[in-house]
Amino acid sequence: MSPEEVCDSVKAKIRPSEKEMEKLKKVGDEISRRMKSVLKDHRDIEWKFLGSYARNTWLRGQEEIDVFLLFPPEMDNEELEQAGLEIGKRLLDEYEISYAEHPYVKGRVMDVEVEVVPCYRIRHAGEMKSAVDRTPLHHEYLSDRIRGLEDDVRLLKQFLRANDLYGAEHKVKGFSGYLCELLILHHNGFLPLVRDAREWKRNTVIYPCEGKTEDDTFTVVDPVDPERNVAANLSLDNLARFVELCQDFLESPSEEFFFPRRHVPDREELGRIIEDRNTAILVLEFPRPELVDDSLYPQLDRALRKITMELERHDFEVMRDSRYSTDSKCYLMWECAHSQLPSIRLHSGPPFDLHKHAIKFRKKIRYGRPFIRDGRYMVYVKRKYVRPEECIVDMALNSDLGKHVSEKIRDEFVLYSGADVSEISDIRMHLYDFLSVRA
Amino acid sequence: MSPEEVCDSVKAKIRPSEKEMEKLKKVGDEISRRMKSVLKDHRDIEWKFLGSYARNTWLRGQEEIDVFLLFPPEMDNEELEQAGLEIGKRLLDEYEISYAEHPYVKGRVMDVEVEVVPCYRIRHAGEMKSAVDRTPLHHEYLSDRIRGLEDDVRLLKQFLRANDLYGAEHKVKGFSGYLCELLILHHNGFLPLVRDAREWKRNTVIYPCEGKTEDDTFTVVDPVDPERNVAANLSLDNLARFVELCQDFLESPSEEFFFPRRHVPDREELGRIIEDRNTAILVLEFPRPELVDDSLYPQLDRALRKITMELERHDFEVMRDSRYSTDSKCYLMWECAHSQLPSIRLHSGPPFDLHKHAIKFRKKIRYGRPFIRDGRYMVYVKRKYVRPEECIVDMALNSDLGKHVSEKIRDEFVLYSGADVSEISDIRMHLYDFLSVRA
Numbered sequence: 001m002s003p004e005e006v007c008d009s010v011k012a013k014i015r016p017s018e019k020e021m022e023k024l025k026k027v028g029d030e031i032s033r034r035m036k037s038v039l040k041d042h043r044d045i046e047w048k049f050l051g052s053y054a055r056n057t058w059l060r061g062q063e064e065i066d067v068f069l070l071f072p073p074e075m076d077n078e079e080l081e082q083a084g085l086e087i088g089k090r091l092l093d094e095y096e097i098s099y100a101e102h103p104y105v106k107g108r109v110m111d112v113e114v115e116v117v118p119c120y121r122i123r124h125a126g127e128m129k130s131a132v133d134r135t136p137l138h139h140e141y142l143s144d145r146i147r148g149l150e151d152d153v154r155l156l157k158q159f160l161r162a163n164d165l166y167g168a169e170h171k172v173k174g175f176s177g178y179l180c181e182l183l184i185l186h187h188n189g190f191l192p193l194v195r196d197a198r199e200w201k202r203n204t205v206i207y208p209c210e211g212k213t214e215d216d217t218f219t220v221v222d223p224v225d226p227e228r229n230v231a232a233n234l235s236l237d238n239l240a241r242f243v244e245l246c247q248d249f250l251e252s253p254s255e256e257f258f259f260p261r262r263h264v265p266d267r268e269e270l271g272r273i274i275e276d277r278n279t280a281i282l283v284l285e286f287p288r289p290e291l292v293d294d295s296l297y298p299q300l301d302r303a304l305r306k307i308t309m310e311l312e313r314h315d316f317e318v319m320r321d322s323r324y325s326t327d328s329k330c331y332l333m334w335e336c337a338h339s340q341l342p343s344i345r346l347h348s349g350p351p352f353d354l355h356k357h358a359i360k361f362r363k364k365i366r367y368g369r370p371f372i373r374d375g376r377y378m379v380y381v382k383r384k385y386v387r388p389e390e391c392i393v394d395m396a397l398n399s400d401l402g403k404h405v406s407e408k409i410r411d412e413f414v415l416y417s418g419a420d421v422s423e424i425s426d427i428r429m430h431l432y433d434f435l436s437v438r439a
Numbered sequence: 440m441s442p443e444e445v446c447d448s449v450k451a452k453i454r455p456s457e458k459e460m461e462k463l464k465k466v467g468d469e470i471s472r473r474m475k476s477v478l479k480d481h482r483d484i485e486w487k488f489l490g491s492y493a494r495n496t497w498l499r500g501q502e503e504i505d506v507f508l509l510f511p512p513e514m515d516n517e518e519l520e521q522a523g524l525e526i527g528k529r530l531l532d533e534y535e536i537s538y539a540e541h542p543y544v545k546g547r548v549m550d551v552e553v554e555v556v557p558c559y560r561i562r563h564a565g566e567m568k569s570a571v572d573r574t575p576l577h578h579e580y581l582s583d584r585i586r587g588l589e590d591d592v593r594l595l596k597q598f599l600r601a602n603d604l605y606g607a608e609h610k611v612k613g614f615s616g617y618l619c620e621l622l623i624l625h626h627n628g629f630l631p632l633v634r635d636a637r638e639w640k641r642n643t644v645i646y647p648c649e650g651k652t653e654d655d656t657f658t659v660v661d662p663v664d665p666e667r668n669v670a671a672n673l674s675l676d677n678l679a680r681f682v683e684l685c686q687d688f689l690e691s692p693s694e695e696f697f698f699p700r701r702h703v704p705d706r707e708e709l710g711r712i713i714e715d716r717n718t719a720i721l722v723l724e725f726p727r728p729e730l731v732d733d734s735l736y737p738q739l740d741r742a743l744r745k746i747t748m749e750l751e752r753h754d755f756e757v758m759r760d761s762r763y764s765t766d767s768k769c770y771l772m773w774e775c776a777h778s779q780l781p782s783i784r785l786h787s788g789p790p791f792d793l794h795k796h797a798i799k800f801r802k803k804i805r806y807g808r809p810f811i812r813d814g815r816y817m818v819y820v821k822r823k824y825v826r827p828e829e830c831i832v833d834m835a836l837n838s839d840l841g842k843h844v845s846e847k848i849r850d851e852f853v854l855y856s857g858a859d860v861s862e863i864s865d866i867r868m869h870l871y872d873f874l875s876v877r878a
Contacts (some may be wrong), residue, residue: 062851079797101479133787145827162740198794199794200792201790201792202790202791202814236813236814237812237813240791240792240811240814243794244791244797244801244811247794247798276782277781277782277783277819278779278780278782278783278825279781279783280779295746313458315640315776319781319785320812337754337780337781338777338780340717341717341777342716342718342758342776343715343716343717344716344717344718344719345776346758351641352641352679352682353639353640353641353679355637355638355680355682355686358683363696368874368875369875370875371875372676372679372680372683373676373759374675374676375641375675375676375678375679379875380875386717391540393522431870435807436807436809436810436818436819
């Protein structure tokens with residue numbers, strides 16, 4: 001199949017059905033009706049549909065309606081937050097409160113997910129008080145311009161979703177919805193974008209003018225706020241993976257790029273792979289702190305980095321590390337080159353002819369007797385850790401890995417190692433990718 | 440005891456006994472007598488006693504007489520060698536031929552070891568044709584000057600012998616007899632030398648003027664050949680060990696520095712030490728090529744270095760290596776940090792945005808699937824060797840380790856590893872030092 005044929009076929013599958021469209025229209029109308037009555041007492045507050053619902057760029061089955069409340073800029077913050085929550089609660093059939101820069105209400109209307117987000121009404125980015133104030137400007141910029149390209153936006157979103165690249169949040173570090181729409185708009189469609197992206201480099205500037213950055217930051221300038229890089233949260237490695245996918249897709253176009261068949265290995269298969277590698281694979285499992293992903297993942301990353309650095313410092317040679325979470329559990333994982341080290345290590349001292357230092361060094365009692373190599377004193381000392389498990393357990397129990405993470409770890413943790421890790425069914429697929437044997 | 444008392448006590452033990460002196464005098468007289476008759480047909484050849492016998496600086500029990508034949512400089516080389524051998528054979532009761540720059544005869548007269556060495560008679564080093572021609576000049580320089588310091592020369596020789604530092608040959612890389620005498624002469628005795636040596640550095644110049652070299656070469660200028668460094672064969676590490684010994688001796692003087700009690704561990708003790716370290720200790724044993732030490736050791740060193748580099752290249756982390764030989768066997772040995780490595784290793788590829796290279800890299804089929812880290816392609820590849828034994832055996836069988844060494848190894852070799860090496864009784868003491876646990 002040609003890329004065009006693949007795209008046409010995929011579009012038909014990801015475009016919301018007539019029924020879904022009608023249903024969302026109906027919910028939208030219901031929200032408008034309710035808003036009229038809810039806002040009766042708040043003459044100074046405007047409201048708007050924003051996001052993929054407003055621009056008709058949502059993916060089939062991913063219905064979600066964003067309702068923004070636009071408050072006058074002179075209103076104080078507390079008042080905004082309070083009114084925002086109150087309006088949200090009155091609008092929704094069921095709700096919960098979530099926390100971004102402001103608290104906001106998330107819930108359902110007629111069984112469709114709806115978010116009610118308060119912000120300040122501004123005319124340009126210079127007036128912005130928090131990032132969310134910019135969202136109405138984004139919509140204003142895109143709403144007319146994107147018309148006719150909605151299916152291409154969906155293609156890109158599906159392409160990214162299928163490859164774990166969709167979303168700017170910390171967990172993913174991929175492409176935001178807004179970035180998707182800007183890219184489609186700028187290239188005038190999915191395939192022109194993909195063709196262009198094959199050549200992207202780490203210092204590419206896509207928009208507003210094509211060029212290069214000095215500091216190796218891939219850049220897409222926000223048309224409503226030229227100081228801002230819309231791709232700031234996209235990690236280097238995810239940029240690289242996107243470039244790779246674009247190259248691969250055009251080389252052999254197929255729907256698998258949009259609907260991948262992921263192989264989920266069973267316990268036996270994963271166990272065999274692990275034993276075959278003869279590395280030290282370690283997974284630290286602990287209860288998930290009660291945090292949303294965007295708060296949790298930075299903390300997991302910090303804890304991971306801290307333990308990895310300690311493993312490296314003690315010569316276990318971390319080949320790769322990763323983190324993962326489910327609703328109830330967190331996982332930190334490592335693959336080390338060495339499952340066991342000598343009980344001793346070589347410790348380097350001063351040159352023999354820095355006599356004062358050399359004499360001091362020789363007088364310390366250690367495991368071995370100091371000897372001279374290449375004119376320098378050396379000695380064998382006992383290692384603190386012989387196995388990576390010892391290092392990780394010590395860190396888990398005694399090191400500050402961040403308040404929330406450390407609290408949960410001290411409640412309870414399990415450290416799996418070797419083929420035993422294949423017993424954790426939650427992370428089998430993640431481990432399979434982690435070991436990078438995905439075919 | 441004071442250093443002086445220790446030295447006096449040791450001097451009495453290492454000075455040749457009256458009986459030994461008398462015996463050597465008798466042998467010397469016998470050689471003189473024989474020489475008269477042997478040289479009847481060679482009017483143009485002079486002869487001399489040189490070395491420690493001639494200067495009365497040999498150690499008790501180390502009797503050896505050096506007889507030098509001084510040929511006229513106009514004689515051609517072949518004639519010199521032929522006449523030298525002929526005279527030697529006629530002089531000695533039993534003999535064998537050894538090879539230095541010229542072949543020479545080694546044997547016994549009245550059961551004392553005698554060497555008969557031919558050289559050219561020269562007046563100064565500028566006329567020298569081979570290094571051995573300089574030896575009579577050395578004797579000429581020292582013979583009067585060293586008088587009265589003979590016992591101090593013996594002290595230094597014994598001090599060095601006891602600590603494996605005596606001899607300039609490749610196996611030892613220590614202090615030659617001539618260097619010992621020059622040092623004693625320059626410092627006017629053993630104790631002043633030892634006091635001074637505590638402060639020596641790698642760039643020290645001892646003689647003729649005290650100073651420093653630019654290129655970190657410890658230097659003692661040859662008074663009969665100012666271009667020559669008499670300490671050229673002294674290795675940096677042996678210089679450092681000498682400095683350490685001088686510091687230690689003056690800190691706590693004792694006869695042990697001259698007559699060390701070496702602990703020879705038994706099989707059990709050595710096995711326990713090895714197991715306790717949890718390293719990979721490997722010993723390659725093979726028959727000794729028929730070579731004198733000074734030809735053998737450079738070859739052992741080259742073979743050792745070659746295998747060590749290969750072990751390093753395959754990530755086994757050589758902590759220390761060494762070589763040893765007996766009359767019939769050679770031993771190369773290593774201590775590696777890892778007795779086993781993962782079956783895979785991380786192989787680094789090009790950055791993703793060197794697109795041409797990256798695409799080529801991705802197309803190669805390997806153990807794993809390429810992935811991206813920090814913007815660069817990486818892939819797992821199978822290792823060639825998982826155990827250091829595999830690497831050493833492969834090198835032993837298939838690599839050129841030098842003609843003589845490779846020939847012998849291909850005849851027969853044994854590779855010991857782990858606690859098994861403690862079964863090789865020949866090298867137990869050497870291994871004990873090698874592991875640097877000597878108390």
